[in-house]
Amino acid sequence: MSSQPRVLTVGTGAVGAIYSWRLSKSCNVTTVCRSNFDIVKEQGFEINSAKFGEEVFKPDNVVRTVSECVDSEPYDYILITLKALPEIYNCADIIAPAVSKNTTIVLIQNGLGVEEPITDRFPENPIVSIVAYIGTSQNDPGKITMVGRESLVVGKYHAAKTDSDEQRQKFSELLIKGGVDVQFVDDVERVRWQKLFWNSAFSPVCAMTGMNTTEVLENEEAMNAVKQERGSPMEVEVILGTPLKRAKAKGLKVPYLELIHSVCSASNSFALKQSKKAQL
Known part of the structure; x- marks a missing residue:
């Protein structure tokens, strides 16, 4: 042993x-x-x-x-x-x-x-x-x-x-x-929330535009770009979905979070379908 x-x-x-x-x-x-x-x-x-x-x-x-x-x-x-x-x-x-x-x-x-x-x-x-x-x-x-x-x-x-x-x-x-x-x-949960503020703001944008955070910060048009994410699934639920569920449970209105969650979920669904087709 x-x-x-x-x-x-x-x-x-x-x-x-x-x-x-x-x-x-x-x-x-x-x-x-x-x-x-x-x-x-x-x-x-x-x-x-x-x-x-x-x-x-x-x-x-x-x-x-x-x-x-x-x-x-x-x-x-x-x-x-x-x-x-x-x-x-x-x-x-x-x-x-x-x-x-x-x-x-x-x-x-x-x-x-x-x-x-x-x-x-x-x-x-x-x-x-x-x-x-x-x-x-x-x-x-x-x-x-x-x-x-x-x-x-x-x-x-x-x-x-x-x-x-x-x-x-x-x-x-x-x-x-x-x-x-x-x-x-x-309390690790507090630290997760702190990192989430960054991840929930930048990760979806980077994933949807194909840019890294530096490029997003330097490019004013990055927020409007509509490039398809590289194809690997995004961590939509743990970064966006769980905060959204917790907000709704508290009766809070979070329209922007709800919007980006919907957009990223749709992109994830498309990426998964394409991945399955590629494996056939």
Whole structure:
């Protein structure tokens, strides 16, 4: 049995690759890869980071699905860095084959309410909810670029059914060993709201126009552009839908939020249909 903590990363895109890489300095890391599986399995991740430098990161194990990596030795941590797309899949269902009695489930995802499917399905498992501030992308399979600094905000999720103070501290120490900037807060939900103000304002506009935030801020016509988003689903529900539902539950009128939610939902629906056609 490995003396190192065992980490399973589910959703190893740019963010997942960066933090799996940093955790690998003190952990045994398995990554679940889909579109980038072949190249990562053979060559690893080619990472260029302004903060951490350049390196080829080869995970201890690379698999296509969670079911492929379930064995007699349980995982200490399951790190979820998938896009939060509740209208397409349930993250709890995806990780279920690998969850054991003592597994701590770690979320590094955008949006509100991302913890709920996990706590509903696994009420006895500790949950660590993290908000990431990082600029990273995977423009080609297995090739990761990270610009600037990064920071992870680790906070208490008060709606959790199981105490996770000890697990939060231990996982944070693993991140810190890898050079990650970790901040601690008492209420992670508050931080999610703070990041949401930015995400809900800029993410839909960037997605619908095909521009990044710098281009949007520099281009006065960006708000009126009607370019089709690149085709990958947007996190519409956790960034726009959940705040909209909570506003309506309080009797608040949010017409602009309602409008952008409708537009982005329609765009998502179109992108999904095109994706399914391409797979036929």
